[in-house]
Amino acid sequence: xxxxxxxxxxxxxxxxxxxxxxxxxxxxxxxxxxxxxxxxxxxxxxxxxxxxxxxxxxxx
Amino acid sequence: xxxxxxxxxxxxxxxxxxxxxxxxxxxxxxxxxxxxxxxxxxxxxxxxxxxxxxxxxxxxxxxxxxxxxxxxxxxxxxxxxxxxxxxxxxxxxxxxxxxxxxxxxxxxxxxxxxxxxxxxxxxxxxxxxxxxxxxxxxxxxxxxxxxxxxxxxxxxxxxxxxxxxxxxxxx
Numbered sequence: 001x002x003x004x005x006x007x008x009x010x011x012x013x014x015x016x017x018x019x020x021x022x023x024x025x026x027x028x029x030x031x032x033x034x035x036x037x038x039x040x041x042x043x044x045x046x047x048x049x050x051x052x053x054x055x056x057x058x059x060x
Numbered sequence: 061x062x063x064x065x066x067x068x069x070x071x072x073x074x075x076x077x078x079x080x081x082x083x084x085x086x087x088x089x090x091x092x093x094x095x096x097x098x099x100x101x102x103x104x105x106x107x108x109x110x111x112x113x114x115x116x117x118x119x120x121x122x123x124x125x126x127x128x129x130x131x132x133x134x135x136x137x138x139x140x141x142x143x144x145x146x147x148x149x150x151x152x153x154x155x156x157x158x159x160x161x162x163x164x165x166x167x168x169x170x171x172x173x174x175x176x177x178x179x180x181x182x183x184x185x186x187x188x189x190x191x192x193x194x195x196x197x198x199x200x201x202x203x204x205x206x207x208x209x210x211x212x213x214x215x216x217x218x219x220x221x222x223x224x225x226x227x228x229x230x231x
Contacts, residue, residue, distance in 0.1 A: 001202075001206045002206060003153055003154075003157040003160070003161075003202050003206050003207075003208055004205070004206045004207045004208065005157065005160045005161040005164050005208055006164050007124075007207060008124070009121070009122065009123065009124035010124060011124070012123060012124030012125075012207065012209060013124035013125070013126060014124075015124075015203060015205065015207040015209060016124065016125065016126055016145075016146040016148065016209060017126065017146055019146060019147060019148055019149050019203060019204075020149050020204065021079045021080065022079065022149050023079075024077050024078075024079070026149075027077045027079075027147065027149075028077065030149065030150070030151075030201075031198075033151065033152065034151070034152055034197055034198035034201060035198055037152035037197040037198065038152075038177065038196040038197045038198040038199075041155070041179060041180075041196050041197055042177050042178050042179035042180070042196065
């Protein structure tokens with residue numbers, strides 16, 4: 001399937017609000033598939049979520 | 061709705077799946093991540109609640125999302141922000157498709173800069189100093205009609221200091 005990348009914000013909103021309904025179990029499987037693809041995309045999957053810039057300020 | 065029904069969904073949120081909408085609850089005292097300018101360059105860091113809410117608003121504005129602030133809660137550890145957004149049914153896009161998505165919106169790929177997962181993509185648009193981080197397949201699914209729909213990217217309107225650092229990375 002060719003990806004559609006040139007939609008307006010309004011068209012993207014319409015697409016979001018017209019998703020098919022699937023079971024929660026299917027949503028869980030979808031998350032697993034996407035997560036596996038992202039991990040492969042990361043080539044190792046290690047994270048670098050540095051929080052050194054601000055420390056605990058976000059807790060306020 | 062009870063927060064005990066939410067399960068860990070990643071470093072930023074707990075989630076509750078629904079057939080029409082996904083619910084997200086931040087961890088107590090946290091409000092996701094953002095990117096700020098530091099002496100060593102752009103750095104991913106904890107977001108302030110107002111920055112987090114601004115990020116969600118920008119996602120609605122830029123990418124046609126329908127993120128709604130459902131409420132706030134107080135848990136041991138601090139404030140929790142609860143939101144919901146439409147459930148997307150889809151699969152993973154390719155890297156070329158993700159880059160095309162942003163380039164059609166006049167964003168430039170920032171080479172060799174990753175904020176979030178190692179290897180995630182980052183983009184910057186100088187005309188309005190808008191930046192998008194943590195772009196990877198799970199955050200930009202392609203729905204069943206082929207439409208790419210960002211769901212959890214980190215959107216930041218850069219201040220002048222961050223903008224200068226990001227523009228330097230483009231050159």
